[in-house]
Amino acid sequence: MPLSYPKLRVARPTDNILLVKQFYCDGLGLQVLSSFTDHQGFDGVMLGHPQAPYHLEFTHQQGHRVGRAPTADNLLVFYLPHAVEWQAAVQRMLDHGYAAVPAYNPYWDERGRTFEDPDGYRVVLQQAAWDL
Template sequence: MNHPVLRVARPTDNLPALLRFYCDGLGLQKLTSFAAHNGFDGAMLGHPQAPYHLEFTHQPGHVVGRAPTADNLLVFYLPDAVEWQAAVQRMEATGFMPVPSYNPYWDQQGRTFEDPDGYRVVLQQAAWAL
């Protein structure tokens, strides 16, 4: 059975700062990018073999603002403790420090980081399960 590929797309007012957060800090790769495509600039980030990617777009002259709440999350499950610790250290070495989670559940086994637009990413040291 084929499974769909997930694209999470959102606009930003600061594409370069988001690329630094998600690529340099989080370790995602820039899969492709575009400039002045129907009035938008953007980039798609992820891992080439992963069934998801993130798309960030910017429309010059249009203001989108920050995240509506501190509970807008992307959660990455990293069950391997060494891999999880390396991911947390990479974020901190890039200058992004953990923030307290709005929902304290995420602080029990994870670290939460806020991107330049106020959206939050949780690095959860656990296996994904329903």
């Protein structure tokens, strides 16, 4: 029997679920895969692409504050190997009003652009193949 690979869910709380959803959907082009309201005091949304082996989940617990990212080096890195695809992704972020920020680690500025979401977490659009 061949091995299967797990799907990855990155889950993170937020105080700004609507702004975060807008950043990742409008800016990055992710889609709403699922959502829920008042599930044992939590609201949430899952974002991604239907065929991708990952998705992002953002939750908000009613009456609870989580604050901003603890450092500027909390990253999600999206590898986009084709220059045209990478430029389109960067332009989409800019067109939706998200300005690039200098990367905390200058390595990411060599072949990528970094953007900060409404919670202070950062997304790198890296113009490179993932060769690992």
